[in-house]
Amino acid sequence: GAVVSQHPSWVICKSGTSVKIECRSLDFQATTMFWYRQFPKQSLMLMATSNEGSKATYEQGVEKDKFLINHASLTLSTLTVTSAHPEDSSFYICSAHRRQGGLYGYTFGSGTRLTVV
Amino acid sequence: AQTVTQSQPEMSVQEAETVTLSCTYDTSESNYYLFWYKQPPSRQMILVIRQEAYKQQNATENRFSVNFQKAAKSFSLKISDSQLGDTAMYFCAFMKHEGAQKLVFGQGTRLTINP
Numbered sequence: 001g002a003v004v005s006q007h008p009s010w011v012i013c014k015s016g017t018s019v020k021i022e023c024r025s026l027d028f029q030a031t032t033m034f035w036y037r038q039f040p041k042q043s044l045m046l047m048a049t050s051n052e053g054s055k056a057t058y059e060q061g062v063e064k065d066k067f068l069i070n071h072a073s074l075t076l077s078t079l080t081v082t083s084a085h086p087e088d089s090s091f092y093i094c095s096a097h098r099r100q101g102g103l104y105g106y107t108f109g110s111g112t113r114l115t116v117v
Numbered sequence: 118a119q120t121v122t123q124s125q126p127e128m129s130v131q132e133a134e135t136v137t138l139s140c141t142y143d144t145s146e147s148n149y150y151l152f153w154y155k156q157p158p159s160r161q162m163i164l165v166i167r168q169e170a171y172k173q174q175n176a177t178e179n180r181f182s183v184n185f186q187k188a189a190k191s192f193s194l195k196i197s198d199s200q201l202g203d204t205a206m207y208f209c210a211f212m213k214h215e216g217a218q219k220l221v222f223g224q225g226t227r228l229t230i231n232p
Contacts, residue, residue: 034219034220038160041227042224042225043208043222043223043224043225044162044208044220044222046219046220046221049219091160093160093162095162095220106164106220108161108162110159110160110161111160111161
């Protein structure tokens with residue numbers, strides 16, 4: 001089946017530094033990637049939608065200069081948290097939409113737990 | 118805009134019992150998809166079941182089935198013969214029919230299966 005590899009699974013960084021999270025679709029081409037943020041015991045909150053080769057579309061209230069999303073190829077999308085602060089600590093999940101579309105077109109990565117100290 | 122509501126923050130049942138999780142949604146779309154996702158302690162999102170709005174027949178996947186009431190905008194999940202491995206967060210989600218649309222999630226229900 002379709003697999004999305006997300007790395008790292010967890011990361012601890014110092015306040016003020018930047019962190020990059022990668023999501024790779026291993027056996028299919030992901031034309032669209034969704035990035036979510038999840039706080040403890042809460043639901044997934046969509047941050048942005050990225051399409052291969054074009055700029056990401058951010059949800060209202062999400063700082064695009066802070067959360068940089070790049071979707072340069074059909075198999076790789078990255079989320080960079082710039083100048084991270086403790087309030088950015090959270091669980092980040094990507095979800096890839098398959099090129100062929102269809103009902104089973106969404107595959108989630110395993111998530112990244114970010115802790116900013 | 119679409120909204121999804123799960124009114125049961127937590128539920129707990131004994132192993133082998135049947136449990137039903139509730140979900141209601143609001144939309145002006147006539148054609149769409151509905152999903153139930155499971156998020157176990159590993160936090161990997163796993164698709165449990167999906168329903169196409171234009172299909173009247175309720176979807177079934179082994180021990181999991183849904184009760185889809187389109188007019189009432191209700192989409193409940195029934196888990197039969199519950200197992201310890203069913204312990205997880207369950208999210209109801211809505212998606213428009215066309216294209217690579219985003220999923221709109223409900224707040225989630227934490228389900229615990231007790232031995």
